[in-house]
Amino acid sequence: MSEPKQAVVLVTGASSGLGNAVATFLAKKGMTVYGTSRDPAARTRRADEFFELVAMDAADGTSVERAVAGILEKEGRLDAVICNAGMGIAGPVEETPVEEAVRQLDVNFFGAVRVIRASLPALRRDGGRILVVGSMAGRTGIPFQAYYSASKYALEGLVESLRLELRPFPVQATLIEPGDFRTGFTSARRTLTAPGSPYESWAAAAIGQMEKDERAGASPILMARLALKLLGRKKLAVRYTVGMPIQRLFMVLKRFLPAALFELGFAAMYGLLGKPAEPVRARDRD
Numbered sequence: 001m002s003e004p005k006q007a008v009v010l011v012t013g014a015s016s017g018l019g020n021a022v023a024t025f026l027a028k029k030g031m032t033v034y035g036t037s038r039d040p041a042a043r044t045r046r047a048d049e050f051f052e053l054v055a056m057d058a059a060d061g062t063s064v065e066r067a068v069a070g071i072l073e074k075e076g077r078l079d080a081v082i083c084n085a086g087m088g089i090a091g092p093v094e095e096t097p098v099e100e101a102v103r104q105l106d107v108n109f110f111g112a113v114r115v116i117r118a119s120l121p122a123l124r125r126d127g128g129r130i131l132v133v134g135s136m137a138g139r140t141g142i143p144f145q146a147y148y149s150a151s152k153y154a155l156e157g158l159v160e161s162l163r164l165e166l167r168p169f170p171v172q173a174t175l176i177e178p179g180d181f182r183t184g185f186t187s188a189r190r191t192l193t194a195p196g197s198p199y200e201s202w203a204a205a206a207i208g209q210m211e212k213d214e215r216a217g218a219s220p221i222l223m224a225r226l227a228l229k230l231l232g233r234k235k236l237a238v239r240y241t242v243g244m245p246i247q248r249l250f251m252v253l254k255r256f257l258p259a260a261l262f263e264l265g266f267a268a269m270y271g272l273l274g275k276p277a278e279p280v281r282a283r284d285r286d
């Protein structure tokens, strides 16, 4: 990879949240940064966003290939790719329509796959970095976010495999696993619990807790600083956690505590001990 200061970097999902913080920060440090959004014209840019925002829908292969080809045509090279674009759905496994689950995987997992596949020929040729934004939800399943967790677990497997395949090439890939951050993610989340669902009270408690944690979460600048550090580091580890110290500690506990004990602690955290309250049946409401 070229000197980090002169690097050409692609950051997907840079119109908001973590991606926006990363793209803004790296551009301020002098890198040539291309961010992506499905609709770059949809929002007014801030004066300090010294990066170009190009159109890309991670769920559309042609759109991904076009965006990467456009950068290569303009810059002649690509030094780093930060696969960050993503979204989350919530709801019980049983009630979430399979089409919604497929869409979750299509954006979060296959979206990253499409970007990596389109970028690898250039990265292998010139050397480079791939930073994949996973989640702590990719290390421990979150209740009522099963398909989101599954999409992030899938990224863990992808990157572990990719690192081995890339050993002969001057390309390094790593996972960044954020805990809760204050971003647009919370308001963009769609909840798919059915009215009168037997899961209603538990799902509401767990999702409510999750939203509270996100709104009180860490500042995206932490993520931006980590991305800069990793682009300059000689050797990348398999994964890095980022976020509030207590959540990073959970990831350490997950490794060392007996699984049943960790699960009990997690259930307590999300208000899932005891029995769920009875759902409000339609005839009780009338």
Ligand SMILES: NC(=O)c1ccc[n+]([C@@H]2O[C@H](COP(=O)([O-])OP(=O)(O)OC[C@H]3O[C@@H](n4cnc5c(N)ncnc54)[C@H](OP(=O)(O)O)[C@@H]3O)[C@@H](O)[C@H]2O)c1
Pocket: 012, 013, 014, 015, 016, 017, 018, 019, 036, 037, 038, 039, 056, 057, 058, 059, 084, 085, 086, 087, 107, 111, 133, 134, 135, 136, 177, 178, 179, 180, 181, 182, 183, 184, 185, 186, 188, 214, 217
């Ligand atoms: N916030 C957290 O607590 C948290 C925790 C762990 C992991 N993460 C991960 O961090 C990443 C960024 O999330 P965030 O918190 O910054 O959320 P955010 O503020 O909602 O930003 C999401 C970004 O992804 C883009 N995006 C969404 N769907 C897309 C699609 N189909 N194709 C291309 N881009 C798409 C959005 O761009 P447009 O809408 O403009 O296309 C936006 O720029 C995600 O992968 C998320 O899973 C977040």
